[in-house]
Amino acid sequence: MLKYANPTNFLALAGRLIPWLAAATALSLGAGLFLTFFVAPDDYQQGSSVKIMYLHVPSAWLSMMCYVIMTSAALGTIVWRHPLADAAQKAAAPLGAIFTLLCLVTGSLWGKPMWGTWWVWDARLTSVLVLFLIYLGLIGLWQTIEEPAQAARAAAILTLVGVVNIPIIKFSVDWWNTLHQPASVFKIGGPAISGSMLWPLLIMAVAFTFLFLTLHLMAIRNEILRRRLRRLSIDAAHAEEKSEATA
Amino acid sequence: MRSPLSALFWRELRIARSVGGGGAMGVVFFLILVSLTPFAIGPDLNLLSRIGPAILWIAALLATLLGLDRLFQADADDGSLDLLLTAATPLELIVLVKCLAHWIATALPLVVASPLLGLTLAMEPESLAGISLSLLAGTPALTMLGAIGAALTAGLRRGGLLMAVLILPLTTPVLIFGVSSAAAASGGTVPFHIPMLILSALSLASLAGAPFAAAAALRARDA
Amino acid sequence: MRSPLSALFWRELRIARSVGGGGAMGVVFFLILVSLTPFAIGPDLNLLSRIGPAILWIAALLATLLGLDRLFQADADDGSLDLLLTAATPLELIVLVKCLAHWIATALPLVVASPLLGLTLAMEPESLAGISLSLLAGTPALTMLGAIGAALTAGLRRGGLLMAVLILPLTTPVLIFGVSSAAAASGGTVPFHIPMLILSALSLASLAGAPFAAAAALRARDA
Amino acid sequence: MTSLLARDLCVDRGGRTIVKNISFDLRAGEALVALGRNGAGKSTLLRAIAGFLPLSGGRLSHTGAEAEIPLPELSHYVGHADGLKSALTAAENLAFWARMLARSDETPSPSSALQRVGLKRLADFPVAYLSAGQKRRVALARLFMAPRPLWILDEPATALDIASQQVLAEAFAEHRAAGGMILAATHAPLGLVDAATLDLGSAPADLGGNA
Amino acid sequence: MTSLLARDLCVDRGGRTIVKNISFDLRAGEALVALGRNGAGKSTLLRAIAGFLPLSGGRLSHTGAEAEIPLPELSHYVGHADGLKSALTAAENLAFWARMLARSDETPSPSSALQRVGLKRLADFPVAYLSAGQKRRVALARLFMAPRPLWILDEPATALDIASQQVLAEAFAEHRAAGGMILAATHAPLGLVDAATLDLGSAPADLGGNA
Ligand code: HEM
Ligand SMILES: Nc1ncnc2c1ncn2[C@@H]1O[C@H](COP(=O)(O)OP(=O)(O)OP(=O)(O)O)[C@@H](O)[C@H]1O
Ligand SMILES: Nc1ncnc2c1ncn2[C@@H]1O[C@H](COP(=O)(O)OP(=O)(O)OP(=O)(O)O)[C@@H](O)[C@H]1O
Ligand SMILES: [Mg+2]
Numbered sequence A: 001m002l003k004y005a006n007p008t009n010f011l012a013l014a015g016r017l018i019p020w021l022a023a024a025t026a027l028s029l030g031a032g033l034f035l036t037f038f039v040a041p042d043d044y045q046q047g048s049s050v051k052i053m054y055l056h057v058p059s060a061w062l063s064m065m066c067y068v069i070m071t072s073a074a075l076g077t078i079v080w081r082h083p084l085a086d087a088a089q090k091a092a093a094p095l096g097a098i099f100t101l102l103c104l105v106t107g108s109l110w111g112k113p114m115w116g117t118w119w120v121w122d123a124r125l126t127s128v129l130v131l132f133l134i135y136l137g138l139i140g141l142w143q144t145i146e147e148p149a150q151a152a153r154a155a156a157i158l159t160l161v162g163v164v165n166i167p168i169i170k171f172s173v174d175w176w177n178t179l180h181q182p183a184s185v186f187k188i189g190g191p192a193i194s195g196s197m198l199w200p201l202l203i204m205a206v207a208f209t210f211l212f213l214t215l216h217l218m219a220i221r222n223e224i225l226r227r228r229l230r231r232l233s234i235d236a237a238h239a240e241e242k243s244e245a246t247a
Numbered sequence B, C: 001m002r003s004p005l006s007a008l009f010w011r012e013l014r015i016a017r018s019v020g021g022g023g024a025m026g027v028v029f030f031l032i033l034v035s036l037t038p039f040a041i042g043p044d045l046n047l048l049s050r051i052g053p054a055i056l057w058i059a060a061l062l063a064t065l066l067g068l069d070r071l072f073q074a075d076a077d078d079g080s081l082d083l084l085l086t087a088a089t090p091l092e093l094i095v096l097v098k099c100l101a102h103w104i105a106t107a108l109p110l111v112v113a114s115p116l117l118g119l120t121l122a123m124e125p126e127s128l129a130g131i132s133l134s135l136l137a138g139t140p141a142l143t144m145l146g147a148i149g150a151a152l153t154a155g156l157r158r159g160g161l162l163m164a165v166l167i168l169p170l171t172t173p174v175l176i177f178g179v180s181s182a183a184a185a186s187g188g189t190v191p192f193h194i195p196m197l198i199l200s201a202l203s204l205a206s207l208a209g210a211p212f213a214a215a216a217a218l219r220a221r222d223a
Numbered sequence D, E: 001m002t003s004l005l006a007r008d009l010c011v012d013r014g015g016r017t018i019v020k021n022i023s024f025d026l027r028a029g030e031a032l033v034a035l036g037r038n039g040a041g042k043s044t045l046l047r048a049i050a051g052f053l054p055l056s057g058g059r060l061s062h063t064g065a066e067a068e069i070p071l072p073e074l075s076h077y078v079g080h081a082d083g084l085k086s087a088l089t090a091a092e093n094l095a096f097w098a099r100m101l102a103r104s105d106e107t108p109s110p111s112s113a114l115q116r117v118g119l120k121r122l123a124d125f126p127v128a129y130l131s132a133g134q135k136r137r138v139a140l141a142r143l144f145m146a147p148r149p150l151w152i153l154d155e156p157a158t159a160l161d162i163a164s165q166q167v168l169a170e171a172f173a174e175h176r177a178a179g180g181m182i183l184a185a186t187h188a189p190l191g192l193v194d195a196a197t198l199d200l201g202s203a204p205a206d207l208g209g210n211a
């Protein structure tokens, strides 16, 4: 494991993994979309708008999972000061923001037919919005601090502080009385949802996870390469600056 | 693109961009302010749509003013302001161009984002267009008034609050007519164009007057 | 009064008192924000008293956070922060004392002024006491959370907006329970002490945790 | 500009007359070095001549072809603050100041000015990443970006290494040979040959006796 | 503290190793002057030793009675920024730093320290009203407010007039006579007799040959 913490080994590993992950993403996404649109039944109450669920729920899960992964990377940054952890953190923030946005948008689209409004200010929706805002703040922080190691430490601290929001999102439906659905898949006593809807949902969730992993690895790889390039150009400039001055 | 003023304009935009995506931060701040209100007021959609224009206008006001506090302060700290005084370009024009760049980087994104935010506050479509138009007409006045405050506090090294305190009272007319034109857009007794005309007049007047006031304040600073 | 921390405390208070700083400005900003609202919303007293606690809380939130942006920035700019790192006193305690001084200079005046401002918003007497108490219990959390943001942006030389953007989302629970305890004070289904307890718990938790986060952020700065 | 004449200059600051009755003549090709202990008023005098502080007395005039142009627009000022934006690169900073300060449209390229101060390779780095002396050198490179007859320099050699001090001295000689003037305040030798000195002597409290 | 030992110090900044494999020994009463061109890494090295930047390699240790106290707490650092609050007076600033930096409860009075740097009469002026050199002298007066064995000074003579440079040289001699150590970076002579020098030479890319 530690062997792959070396950025060079990591690049090699990522290079080998990415094609497989991309293939797995394509396969599972294809299967998931097929099941969603051609196999899964319409809901007797909701009609075909229930199909939004197969996008909404996986993106909601991924928005939280991404934060959890970012938090582990943040710990890596703080405890080991490892550049790979820095890159993993940085790469996760925009992905998290995109999945959260997807969750918000699909939720709103679903809310219009279901609740008669695009948006309500209940605890679940609000805490997801806060998650989105935290992602945006992190992106802003990454953009503002030029020096990568310093930006990583600052972002790690903010990430760790913001992690309290995750349990709030997860349990908001249980702690407060909300319009939003309580957990029906991951709950004590097994899923309270029929198999014909559960399977497509789970496959879509797997597909989204693969999609995330592919994009995340690719973004980490880009970040490492960008840093190397930056470092090379700085070194070259300083070396030449010196020879120029002594000439 | 070779004149001093265009050089200044592009420099300002480039600096704005380097900081957390410049305009983006202003929009995010705006977004946060707008979404804080329902947290505080509670999820009563009727109430929210009733006070929606007010919330959007106050948030825009704050986002514009708070982004402005370093408009001249940064230049004063790093010595740029002194050097700008030795340029052949009149200081009034320099102020105007800096304000223009700031408006484009900060206020314009707010104008664009406001209808989206209005949606979350359950505002009606006509109201959404109204709020955008009124922000477009009114934010120049906010930027110019803010520039006066920024110039007054440029030497003091703790702008933020002080500047807001100096300028916020002066912005009340803009706020009042801004909200009332947004309200007029979604029906009401006043026709839409009247508050809009007043708002535009306020913006034009401050565009004409504020550069002189700000330039005078900058020159008066004990450099 | 001879220990390093008390020396720091008094220095902070003295600086806050000078140059249009700290306390007074915060209250004035608060006052202006609160009085802008009726201009924007219109003079509907029922509506105002309905959303009074929300307005007061949002205004207090902004006044506290915006006054905080230079908490560490000023020390970073003038080199004091480096020297503080060479003191024998742990940085966490230094952060805590600076926050304490800032809270006394900025937030405490808000607590005192809030009932007066509540009166202008036509709030009921119980509600006034409620808002004061809830601000007293909740503002420490705002100050401490803001300190984290101030520390994260200390080296960046244009804190203001970015800091607000980083920290405002984290303050939502404080805002929600702050307003709900103010509302509970003037009747309602929830007994007053429940949101108050949560608010105090939030303040205590952030008093315990934030100094570590802020100190870590200050150390992470590329000095 | 063929000469700069100062007669009985006085400058007030914080209610005190800091600079009192200073007179000097500076002609094309000449240099004048203001000396004096800390607090004597050197920086105050220079900033007043550059137009940043109002004169409370005396007359400042200049003659020559550009006599009708205000003096600040004929001057380069390099003070304690470098006037650089740390988010922009050295080249961007210089290109901006060239546009802003030059009277004509063709200005030298930033990289040639940076070459003179030995920083050509760092042209595309944000100024934030430069060392104190490197920043100072970028600030001094501004002198080459726009031709202006009067250079007003407040302790220009601060933070410069020996090689750069040498470069600066050469730039001074060249500027003077081309008919430029130099007005500098310093505590350390600047390599200005045949410069006249202006002794502001002691702190103003002693000057005016208002201890 | 009887000695400070540095072995193979490395410091990274912006992803680059700026200071590479620096070793030196400093004993009680000794002084070490870091020399080198702009951008050589002098300030970076000093800030790392003062504890403001992390070392990326090497070992820094000190011996003597205070061996268990962290090095930063035994050091006075005077850098480019003066560490003064401009709204407070010189005396208030110094009194604060005495409380903050001294280990014992009795500290000298600010006015005696200001006397040494020749600013006693300005003790009750807000620092905002002081000239560049006067501010720097207040910052240096901090050295006298709390006894600390290691003085880390980054271009301490900047903006000082000749008389104050003399005062500083005397303070150095006195500190060393009392067993103190001095670590300074400079481009100008500091009046440190018998100081060892540490030549950081050229810009960092060159030091390790990793161009
Ligand atoms: C913008 C609005 C919405 C947001 C931010 C949102 C957010 C979320 C989140 C974060 C989850 C994951 C919960 C967990 O893992 O426990 C979730 C799940 C879910 N949401 Fe939404 N949602 C929104 C609107 C809606 C709407 C309108 C509906 C339909 C009525 C809906 C139905 C569901 C369902 C059925 C689940 C799966 C629950 C489970 O099995 O655990 N959501 N949503
Ligand atoms: N914050 C920073 N981030 C990245 N690189 C930096 C930073 N600060 C300085 N550097 C680089 O580190 C190198 C050393 O800088 P340092 O300030 O230590 O030099 P110095 O020897 O003190 O020079 P001077 O004589 O100009 O003060 C320089 O090449 C500079 O470009
Ligand atoms: N902003 C100010 N307000 C009031 N007095 C000031 C101000 N700035 C400087 N002074 C006073 O003016 C006098 C001259 O200051 P000035 O900066 O001109 O000195 P200087 O000769 O440049 O000294 P140095 O060699 O230290 O740079 C000093 O006594 C100082 O106290
Ligand atoms: Mg001076």
Ligand SMILES: [Mg+2]
Pocket: D131, D132, D133, E042, E043, E044, E154
């Ligand atoms: Mg240096």
